[in-house]
Amino acid sequence: MIRYLNKKRKSGGKATRWCSHLLGLTLVMAQNGQAQEYTSDWESLRQHETPEWFLDAKFGIYCHWGPYSVPEFKNEWYSHWMYVNKDNPEAKDGKASEFYDYHVKTYGPLNEFGYKDFIPMFKAEKFNAAEWADLFEKAGAKFAGPVSEHADGFAMWDSDLTRWDAKDMGPKRDIMGELSEEIRKRGMKFIATYHRHWLLGWFPTWDESTDASNPEYAGLYGPKMKKGDFQYPPSTHDIDAGIEKYYPLADEAFNSEWLARLKEIVDKYSPDLVWFDNKMDVIGEDYRKEFLRYYYNQAAKKDQKVVVTYKFYDLAKGTAVLDLERSRMKEKKEFPWLTDDSIDWNSWSHIKNPKYKSVNRLVDFLVDVVSKNGAVLLNITPKANGEIPEPVKERLLQMGQWLKTNGEAIYGTRPFKVYGEGETRVTEGHLSEEKNPDNTSKDIRFTTKNGQLYAIALDWPADNRLLIKTLKKGNKVFTEPIRRIELLGHDGPLGFKVAPDGLHIKLPEKKVGDHAFVFKIITD
Numbered sequence: 001m002i003r004y005l006n007k008k009r010k011s012g013g014k015a016t017r018w019c020s021h022l023l024g025l026t027l028v029m030a031q032n033g034q035a036q037e038y039t040s041d042w043e044s045l046r047q048h049e050t051p052e053w054f055l056d057a058k059f060g061i062y063c064h065w066g067p068y069s070v071p072e073f074k075n076e077w078y079s080h081w082m083y084v085n086k087d088n089p090e091a092k093d094g095k096a097s098e099f100y101d102y103h104v105k106t107y108g109p110l111n112e113f114g115y116k117d118f119i120p121m122f123k124a125e126k127f128n129a130a131e132w133a134d135l136f137e138k139a140g141a142k143f144a145g146p147v148s149e150h151a152d153g154f155a156m157w158d159s160d161l162t163r164w165d166a167k168d169m170g171p172k173r174d175i176m177g178e179l180s181e182e183i184r185k186r187g188m189k190f191i192a193t194y195h196r197h198w199l200l201g202w203f204p205t206w207d208e209s210t211d212a213s214n215p216e217y218a219g220l221y222g223p224k225m226k227k228g229d230f231q232y233p234p235s236t237h238d239i240d241a242g243i244e245k246y247y248p249l250a251d252e253a254f255n256s257e258w259l260a261r262l263k264e265i266v267d268k269y270s271p272d273l274v275w276f277d278n279k280m281d282v283i284g285e286d287y288r289k290e291f292l293r294y295y296y297n298q299a300a301k302k303d304q305k306v307v308v309t310y311k312f313y314d315l316a317k318g319t320a321v322l323d324l325e326r327s328r329m330k331e332k333k334e335f336p337w338l339t340d341d342s343i344d345w346n347s348w349s350h351i352k353n354p355k356y357k358s359v360n361r362l363v364d365f366l367v368d369v370v371s372k373n374g375a376v377l378l379n380i381t382p383k384a385n386g387e388i389p390e391p392v393k394e395r396l397l398q399m400g401q402w403l404k405t406n407g408e409a410i411y412g413t414r415p416f417k418v419y420g421e422g423e424t425r426v427t428e429g430h431l432s433e434e435k436n437p438d439n440t441s442k443d444i445r446f447t448t449k450n451g452q453l454y455a456i457a458l459d460w461p462a463d464n465r466l467l468i469k470t471l472k473k474g475n476k477v478f479t480e481p482i483r484r485i486e487l488l489g490h491d492g493p494l495g496f497k498v499a500p501d502g503l504h505i506k507l508p509e510k511k512v513g514d515h516a517f518v519f520k521i522i523t524d
Helices: 052-057 098-107 115-121 129-138 175-185 215-221 252-269 285-301 359-371 390-409
Strands: 003-007 016-020 059-063 143-149 189-194 273-276 307-310 321-325 337-342 374-380 444-449 452-457 465-468 484-487 496-499 502-506 517-522
Touching (some): 129 390, 252 285, 390 444, 390 452
Parallel strands (some): 189 273, 273 307, 321 337, 337 374
Antiparallel strands (some): 444 452, 452 517, 465 502, 484 517
8 A cells, every 4th residue: 555644845845755655455346245455456456347427427527727728828738838949859940839939928038937927827716616517517517527737737726745736826726626516516426637647847847048947846847857858748659650659757756746646636525537638658557556546445435436537558458438539439339438528629728719619519529429338528618717708608508408408318328239320430549530520411320228219310401301221121220110209309209201221200390409409219
């Protein structure tokens, strides 16, 4: 077992810790029904089962919100790229990044105004956790929460391990504590998302021309690195290129800090789901296993059913739920999975010139993912002052209206024998969503619940007639005789005919609703 004795030290930004590492016992259910402990072993951790609440929930909301929200420039990577001057190894063609140029022009040299100086400007003076939670509930989310800590090293909770947190600086409020209370009041599950492993090399702590090299700020900017030691993205495996690249892995101090903060989140807020960004493979394997062991055991002691998500190969298959980023599966999967995507095409945080996705796109994405045994975690973009932009609110409320009418075909459903049909093809792969076109009325998706089949058309046919080829006469996937077909949101049955080329449904003359259209196919 790993034990930590922590004292909050408000000078220097580092916690005093005594750490001893002993791989040991943890909690899983034995075959005889008696509780025994999970161990820090992949085989033991594979015994953890994905809870029913997650399989039923389908839709969650989180937000990228922190000091990086203050400059409102380009994207949430501002904290990193603002330091890429012409002498930085990441500079392209010997030129500083546009973030650097903007920052120096707007705020001044980096030795005078660094990332730390955005923290006092991140006041969150209009943040209201109850209003946020109300909006999430009205949007139809079943789980929600904030980014606990982004790659910038600033903790959004009341931490005993660092002074660089939202309770002691910036808002001077326990953001996670307030949101966890309000989200749970409304019957939603609370989630914590975590990016801290990216901090290793995120800031150029070797660059004496910036404040990042000052040891006084090491609690925020991370460990001292040598120039060129770390490049981004930091990974031992370059998944997309199909080759291996070896970069320095985290040392014991960084590994221990990573784990200690996660344990603190678990102990203080008992999240129902812990989400990890990719590149977690820079963290030692024993520490990753130890987190799962600790979290799963702590949850079991409280009879809490929890979820962990991971990307690529950062955790062993079967020990947690696989998560994709700005992408989806092209086929149905036998295992449950998650995808996270942002409401803004270009950024995960609030920026001056956002490019928001349409409600139609967001709804179609949700339907497609659910039909393939997945769930969606949608990121939204609050302003630094705590306001959620009106266009974001409008989109969430419209999604909520759609789910209020059609949610029975989403919540609590399971995949059908085939996910659907249509001409639009999904391109898979990390950050591939922008490659996928909008859907048409020929794109149909299926879900099932309690023996009930739902067919969801992703657009309204121009001639008010829908053809579902999968359900043609004599098909092998749906053999029950159809007695009645209803369109959710419309009163009364629809005319239909089962023919050799498919199921023909006569739609109302006037379009019903604005987005995906759910047909309930009744057999009894």
